[in-house]
Amino acid sequence: MFKRNIRTRAVVAAVTASALHLAAASSAVAETPCGGDFRAFLDGVALEARSQGRAEAAISATLAAARIDRKVLSRDRAQGVFKQTFLTFSKRSVSGYRLKQGAANLRKYAATFQKAERDYGVPGPVIAAFWGLETDYGAVQGDFNTVSALATLAHDCRRPHLFRPQLLAAIEMVEHGDLDPQRTTGAWAGEIGQVQMLPEDIIRFGVDGDADNHVDLKNSAPDAILTAARFINHLGWRPGEPWLQEVSLPSNLPWEKSGLNFDMTVGDWSKLGVKARSGGLPSASLPAALLLPQGKDGPAFLAYPNFRVYLEWNQSFIYTTSAAYFATRLAGAPRYTAGNPGDGLSDAAMKDLQARLRNKGYDVGKIDGILGAGTRAAVRSEQLRLGLPADGWPTQALLNRL
Known part of the structure; x- marks a missing residue:
């Protein structure tokens, strides 16, 4: 991981680079932003990395390890977890095991959590909940080669603007000796370590919590805890307030x-x-x-x-609400009252609902069967129009009325 203290990222051009070389690099990068021949794409990444002043050895070592990983693309297109209801997802994710391990880790690393709150204003339960949800406190960090995952997603034209900078940041980490391009593994989307952070964020927010001159989010719990705290603070956490x-x-x-x-x-x-x-x-x-x-x-x-910070960490309403609820449980809150909300819509019915709402002029985003913010807002508007309780929860009765 990123070593020593926080390093400010800077775009540094090599002093000896000629204007002609930089122009050629810019042209090649522009020609291969994503897609096409994978080797040509990597050549464009290499030229961009050189324009940032990265060492040739790090560029070569990183990109030599890059492969297209079809499993990454499959995961990227099939995030079915977001179709679960809150009760289903929260019951599975906020398990007895995670609550027990979370409490144990809050005790084990009490001094580190105290430092996190003192320095960054973020309570221990908030950090521990993310830690538990992301990797079961470091036990399940992912087995995807990080460089290949980032290269695959940067090459794919679905979201290259998000992942190409992360691939370039991975090259920087390799240059500093903080990432092994052949051996470093993590999540399918390129996140690394116990709290699953992307290379750019590790470089910018990494904290050496155990004073070993490295920020090792894979193997050091103090590094992971303090880095997460600094990142959460950056996202806008308001110290001393509930979430x-x-x-x-x-x-x-x-x-x-x-x-x-x-x-x-x-x-x-x-x-x-x-x-x-x-x-x-x-x-x-x-x-x-x-x-x-x-x-x-x-x-x-x-x-x-402070709940807005959760939405900055992950835009899924179900994940963020579950993570925030998990943190309240670790902070001593009782189990929620589940109530009796009734069955939600099936995947096909949800897509039907979204299509009908779109036909009425609502912006529900992609017709994907996911009850996202746009769909909830549209449901609430239609419920209000139809004289139904406008609580944003779609039912078969609402679909029938539409």
Whole structure:
């Protein structure tokens, strides 16, 4: 991993490079941004790396290890986990084992977690929840060759703008002796280590937690904990504030006010009859959004500004809500009340719903069967129009009405 202290990334041109060489490099890079012959693509990456001042040995070693990995492409196109309901995903992910191991690790690395909160304002349970969800506290870090995974996704024309910079950052890590292009493995999307971070973020936010002059997110828990804390802090964490809290709701709540809108305060929700299920609500002036992952009859949470950090970490509503809930459990909150939300739509029915909503002019994104933010907002609007409780949870009854 990235060694010594935090290094500021800079685009450095070699002093001896001629203007003609740089122009040729820029031209070649522009001609092979993605797709086409893989070797030609890698040649373009090499030229761009040289224009950034990377060492020739690191460029050659990194790109010599790059292969197209079809399994990576298959994983990228089949992220079925996002089609699970909150109750299904959270029950599987926030398991008894993870809660027990999380508590044990919070005790084992108490001094490191204390330093993380002191230096970056991020509570231990928040970091431990990400650590547990991403890799089961380092036990399952992925077996995809990191260089090949990044090269595959950078070459693929679906999201090259995201992954080409990560491939270039991997070259920088190789140059510094922090990544072995042949042996370093991780997740299918190129994330490395116990908290699954991409090369650019490791370079920018890496912290040497065990004072060995390296930031080794694969093998060092203190490095992983402090690096995650610094990254979360960068995403906008507000020290001393909550992130998620389970609440109970009155039956006559104006359900259309639910959703990821932070235009109401804790005081506003309290006046509508929203109460904490355990403990008390925080400051009345704190912005809060009401989350109903499975509608008015399922679990209910008030999300606070720190919840936005979870959405920066991962844009899946189900993952982020589960991660935030996991952190509350590690911090001592009781298990949520599941309620009785009823069955959701099948994959085919969800796609049918999305298609009908799109035909009505709503922006639901791709017709993929995933209940994302756009689909939830559209569902809420149609429920309100039809005189149904506008809680954003799609049902067969709603689909029939459409």
